[in-house]
Amino acid sequence: MKIKAIFFDIDDTLYDSTLQTDMARRNTIRAMIEAGLEIEEDEGIKALNEIVEKFGSNYGYHLNELLREFGYEENPRIIAAGIVAYHSTKIAYLVPFPDTIPTLLKLRDLGYGLGVITDGIAVKQWEKLIRLGLQHFFDSVIISEEIGIEKPNPEMFKIAARKIKCKPEEAIMVGDRIDKDIVGANKVGMLTVQLMHGKHMDEIPKNPDEEPDYIISNLRDILKVLKEIKKRN
Incomplete structure (x- = not known):
């Protein structure tokens, strides 16, 4: 698909x-x-x-x-x-990874809808996006405080997909946490990409629900993932 x-x-x-x-x-x-x-x-x-x-x-x-x-x-x-x-x-220290903005620009040029799915206090999460200079890249920003549920609740990922007018299986979730990002997205049929960075990078999947479809070491590698998906289809 x-x-x-x-x-x-x-x-x-x-x-x-x-x-x-x-x-x-x-x-x-x-x-x-x-x-x-x-x-x-x-x-x-x-x-x-x-x-x-x-x-x-x-x-x-x-x-x-x-x-x-x-x-x-x-x-x-x-x-x-x-x-x-x-x-x-x-x-x-609130600055994007060096490849964040170039990657988002490329994804926009390729025609993909872009969104954020994040836990936290809404004002704080929006402050991060604004200080990072990323707020205008996203068609949808789903924050746990605003909808009353947190990752990995599958409903959070379904809401995000509906907001951007696509089916969950037509979307990819990119995140660093197995227990939050990967599990929740897997449960609704999204393709999942684990970014190996930060304090959670050494966590190991304990069951199939925790297994990401792809693992990347930097954000720009999502472009390689998309090429691989196209080849498979």
Whole structure:
């Protein structure tokens, strides 16, 4: 069947969110140490990672928890230093992979519909797309908060296909996560492409639902995948 649309995850698919997060947390700890927090950098990063894991990434008081972890009373100066460093670094590292824009341009020229399927808070995900300069490439952007379900719920992928006026089997899903992107898209009959990048790249499929149809190491290789699909058809 002819492929009409290609859907993408955002984090670690269109840009390097793993590097962004690692650098933001490291610079946060460095700034807090400079402002008076007397700890070793590596132990601070370890503690911050554990706090984010415990409370979730959208919790608003990670740095307050960090101070308590090391026996400090709340210190607005130290917390503010960390907040400024964190947000400055997040913005600085919010840049597309070098091949993201050229690949999207080529796909548009070839006539494919393009979409995004992503979990997260809608404003935050749109902010990423806008700061990345990618918002105008996509015919459809499906965000979990706006529809009340998350990947790998198959309905999320069906909604995305309907929005772009194609059948699921006429679409490809490109993402880095087996448990979110690959499983959900496989269940509705989309072709699946796993981009091997970021903190989830070492995860191994445990059953047929988790097996991607194709594996690529960079985004531009989706063009090779499309050529291979055409040959098979």
